[in-house]
Amino acid sequence: MSTQAAFAAALLDxxxxxxxxxxxxxxxxxxxxFAVYRNNVQSSLINALAHSYPVVAQLVGGEFFRAMAGIYxxxxxxxxxxxxxxxxxxxDFVEGFExxxxxxxxxxxxxxxxxxxxxxxxxxxxxxSHQQIGAALANPQALVELTVEFHPSLHLLTSAFAVVSIWAxxxxxxxxxxxxxxxxxxxxxxxxxxxVEVFAxxxxxxxxxxxxxxxxxxxxxxxxxxxxxxxxxxxxxITHNVITHLHHNxxxx
Amino acid sequence: xxxxxxxxxxxxxxxLKTEHFREVLGSHPDIGFFEVHAENYMVAGGPFHHFLxxxxxxxxxxxxxxxxxxxxxxxxxxxxxxxxAALIERYQPHSFSEHLAWSxxxxxxxxxxxxxxxxxxTLDRVCEHIDQVQSTxxxxxxxxxxxxxxAFERSTIDEADFIGEVIRRTDCGLLLDxxxxxxxCINHRRDPxxxxxxxxxxSIGEIHLAGFAEDTDSLGDRLLIDDHGAPIxxxxxxxxxxxxxxxxxxxxLIERDNQLPAFSVLHAEARQADELLLCARGRP
Numbered sequence: 026m027s028t029q030a031a032f033a034a035a036l037l038d039x040x041x042x043x044x045x046x047x048x049x050x051x052x053x054x055x056x057x058x059f060a061v062y063r064n065n066v067q068s069s070l071i072n073a074l075a076h077s078y079p080v081v082a083q084l085v086g087g088e089f090f091r092a093m094a095g096i097y098x099x100x101x102x103x104x105x106x107x108x109x110x111x112x113x114x115x116x117d118f119v120e121g122f123e124x125x126x127x128x129x130x131x132x133x134x135x136x137x138x139x140x141x142x143x144x145x146x147x148x149x150x151x152x153x154s155h156q157q158i159g160a161a162l163a164n165p166q167a168l169v170e171l172t173v174e175f176h177p178s179l180h181l182l183t184s185a186f187a188v189v190s191i192w193a194x195x196x197x198x199x200x201x202x203x204x205x206x207x208x209x210x211x212x213x214x215x216x217x218x219x220x221v222e223v224f225a226x227x228x229x230x231x232x233x234x235x236x237x238x239x240x241x242x243x244x245x246x247x248x249x250x251x252x253x254x255x256x257x258x259x260x261x262x263i264t265h266n267v268i269t270h271l272h273h274n275x276x277x278x
Numbered sequence: 279x280x281x282x283x284x285x286x287x288x289x290x291x292x293x294l295k296t297e298h299f300r301e302v303l304g305s306h307p308d309i310g311f312f313e314v315h316a317e318n319y320m321v322a323g324g325p326f327h328h329f330l331x332x333x334x335x336x337x338x339x340x341x342x343x344x345x346x347x348x349x350x351x352x353x354x355x356x357x358x359x360x361x362x363a364a365l366i367e368r369y370q371p372h373s374f375s376e377h378l379a380w381s382x383x384x385x386x387x388x389x390x391x392x393x394x395x396x397x398x399x400t401l402d403r404v405c406e407h408i409d410q411v412q413s414t415x416x417x418x419x420x421x422x423x424x425x426x427x428x429a430f431e432r433s434t435i436d437e438a439d440f441i442g443e444v445i446r447r448t449d450c451g452l453l454l455d456x457x458x459x460x461x462x463c464i465n466h467r468r469d470p471x472x473x474x475x476x477x478x479x480x481s482i483g484e485i486h487l488a489g490f491a492e493d494t495d496s497l498g499d500r501l502l503i504d505d506h507g508a509p510i511x512x513x514x515x516x517x518x519x520x521x522x523x524x525x526x527x528x529x530x531l532i533e534r535d536n537q538l539p540a541f542s543v544l545h546a547e548a549r550q551a552d553e554l555l556l557c558a559r560g561r562p
Contacts, residue, residue, distance in 0.1 A: 027351055037388075046430055046431045046432055049428065053499060057501075062390060066388050103386065103387040107345070108387075146324045150323075
């Protein structure tokens with residue numbers, strides 16, 4: 026094994042002994058100094074996860090979170106120097122993490138937090154003005170052919186739990202009192218100018234937005250979704266600057 | 279190549295923290311330059327680019343990489359080099375710097391600046407990597423001296439001589455981290471002044487100042503840790519002052535990445551460095 030291979034392996038795994046070939050000028054046990062590197066590596070990665078998943082950390086408590094993250098990093102060293110991407114599959118790990126099984130909503134809260142980070146750093150795009158959208162929607166004939174392009178930061182999340190309510194509660198007083206945890210919620214996540222916004226939306230609205238994302242024209246996207254309030258949904262998309270392009274696609278007969 | 283090749287003004291600068299974006303834009307503080315970690319800005323869009331773009335219009339910028347792993351046994355990550363080239367194209371920084379260290383092994387990124395065995399094989403490899411960086415980025419880079427806690431039995435070259443030889447062979451500049459000098463010299467029982475004397479001080483393009491944490495090793499001896507989480511120690515200020523008497527004023531960054539205080543606290547440290555830089559005017 027090369028010097029750096031042995032060094033790297035022992036940094037990540039506390040069961041491994043300090044690599045060979047190291048010494049301290051004062052004669053101190055090199056393991057006591059190797060421990061500085063090991064602590065730096067492990068605590069920086071755990072801190073990176075805590076920074077990315079603050080509500081998950083609040084839900085389980087700091088000590089539990091650090092222990093859980095420490096187990097995660099054993100099998101999941103970062104694969105890129107872009108540390109903001111670290112833990113992009115942490116939710117899947119949380120889902121299978123037996124000691125957290127009593128919080129079945131935890132993995133979906135982690136998914137929501139990851140999508141917020143992704144939305145925060147997503148590409149920029151200029152939204153259409155309300156006037157431009159109003160003009161395009163004024164012609165009922167054109168709606169059949171109209172396709173919609175959304176801001177690159179837009180993401181949807183479907184959960185069997187009340188993830189938006191849980192997440193929102195932890196932006197304030199961090200109490201779950203009064204939240205029916207087992208009522209599923211559909212989430213819309215989008216960056217509006219500089220802020221990432223999170224909304225709970227109806228199942229039909231979520232399906233409608235998903236249909237539009239898949240390239241369906243407006244009318245078809247409405248018709249192939251479960252019933253929902255179209256006016257309210259369009260109003261949400263327009264006022265939060267989600268629509269960036271409208272295309273009049275000729276529908277071939 | 280000498281220090282004047284590099285473009286940062288001979289003033290005190292601060293690390294630009296996201297927590298301080300709005301305050302910097304709102305109060306327009308008198309700061310010589312700002313420095314950012316390149317990897318933080320390797321994102322498609324959003325607030326980071328928004329704010330850095332506005333701040334770049336008003337201040338000189340230093341781009342400081344923490345993820346290139348110049349000392350790695352394996353090849354450099356060419357994707358990462360391309361990302362750096364794109365950032366340099368976008369923001370036109372006055373300086374680009376990286377570390378004499380490794381942080382990746384194979385696909386794994388370890389998120390720390392790890393120590394190197396100083397021998398001829400490492401020297402050849404580091405020089406090849408720096409040549410590759412400078413030819414890809416089409417500009418000289420500054421190489422930062424490390425803070426280390428351990429030594430390698432394999433090492434055959436003193437750290438300062440190693441750095442001097444890298445600079446001689448590659449024509450890169452030196453980012454002299456005075457805190458790292460002090461931390462490493464205490465940890466390895468070296469004399470900081472002798473270490474400075476062995477370095478090519480005329481190649482310094484930027485100086486870093488930071489705080490350290492105190493620990494002890496298995497013998498109970500003082501072990502200093504470069505944690506960027508405390509005010510600059512008096513011993514480091516003294517060493518800095520001694521250095522400036524030798525070099526004259528050079529762009530100096532106050533580094534603070536942890537236990538982040540209010541902007542005004544960092545600004546006060548920058549003013550302290552600016553006063554010493556002013557005193558050093560007219561020196562060689």
